[in-house]
Amino acid sequence: MATEYVKLVDVTKCDGCRACMVACKNWNDLPAEPQDFLGTMQSHANVSADTWNVLTFVEHENSKGGLDYLFRHSSCYHCVDAACEKVCPESAISYTDFGSVVIDHDKCVGCGYCEQNCPFDVISLKEYKDKNGKEYRKANKCTMCTDRLEEGLQPACVTTCHPGAMQFGEKEEMLQKAEKRVSEIKERYPNATIYNPAGVGGTHTIYVLAEKPSVYGMPENPKVPTSAVLWKDYAQPIGKAMVGGVTMALVGAFVANKFFDKKGKEHEEDGGDRHE
Incomplete structure (x- = not known):
């Protein structure tokens, strides 16, 4: 069995420098994205x-009546049981040996089901134009620098974090460090916790939080949509065993449009609590 790796983000050490954002832009050759002033x-x-x-920023009144300035490095969580992987009708999303969840642009058709079903809202579609000027879309998100991991390097954001708010290593070691850190900060931050939500099988980006997840705009109990589980884990394997590939593709298109689009999501039992 391949060794599982985890990126540990300790928000209590973050000083808001945004070096992680710059490193990510530089390594992945991502263009600048001008923004309106957010205040x-x-x-x-x-x-x-x-x-x-x-890098998110929250002003929060703590339990002692004081004001805390809370920073958080926000990117893809790389779920162990990823909704985006389940709902992709083209099998364009997969897991790597490092635990990262990646998108194959050669297979992606820009349907948007991954974007609509991610419980963390970390996938977006980008518009492109081919040589004839025809527009098309591809899904994009953090890859956890899988290309760097394959060369024995760490994610770019981790290597540039000067206060040591991020670490990358084997899962068990990172979890032990997280538990130790929480015990160290409990006196100052009574609500300190480890964020590694079970509803998505755990994640390969885990957090040491000073406050409850909702304070940071994170879902308290994110889950894989029920329709995605039924389709990927039950209906699809049974269907492939019983019918031909063409028929299964037609069935898949029907199920995807019925359950994975935004209208279908309105019928989810849990309401699909989405924050980021």
Whole structure:
């Protein structure tokens, strides 16, 4: 079994320098994305197809009546059980041996189901034009610098983090460090916790948070949509065993349009709590 790796983000050490954002832009050759002034220290409202990680900023009144300035490195969580992978009708999204979740642009058809079903809102579609001027779309998001990992390097954001708010290593080691850190900061931050949500099988980007996830705009209990589980884990394998490929493709298109689009999501039992 391949060794699982995790990016550990300790928000209590982050000083808001945004070096992680710059490193990500530089390594992945992502274009600048001018933004309107947001009225805070935060430069971008959310991640996008051209900005794969964002430094978020929250002013929070703590339990002692004081004011805390909370920063958080925000990017793809790389879920162990990723909704985007489940709903992709072209199998364009897959897991790597490092635990990262990546998109194959050669297979992506820009349907948008991954964007609509991500419980963290970290996938976006980007518009492109071919040599004839025809427009098409491809999904984009953080890759956890899988190309760097394959060369024995760490993610660009991790290597540039000067206060040591991010680390990358084997899962068990990172979890142990997270637990130790939470115990160290509990006196100052009574609500300190580890964010590694079970509803998506855990994540390969885990956080040490000073406050509850919702304070940072993160979903408290994110889950893979029920329709995605039924389709990927039950209906699709059974269907492939019973019918031909062409028929299965037609069935797949029907199910995808019925359950994975925004209208279909309105019928989810849990309502699909989405924040980022």
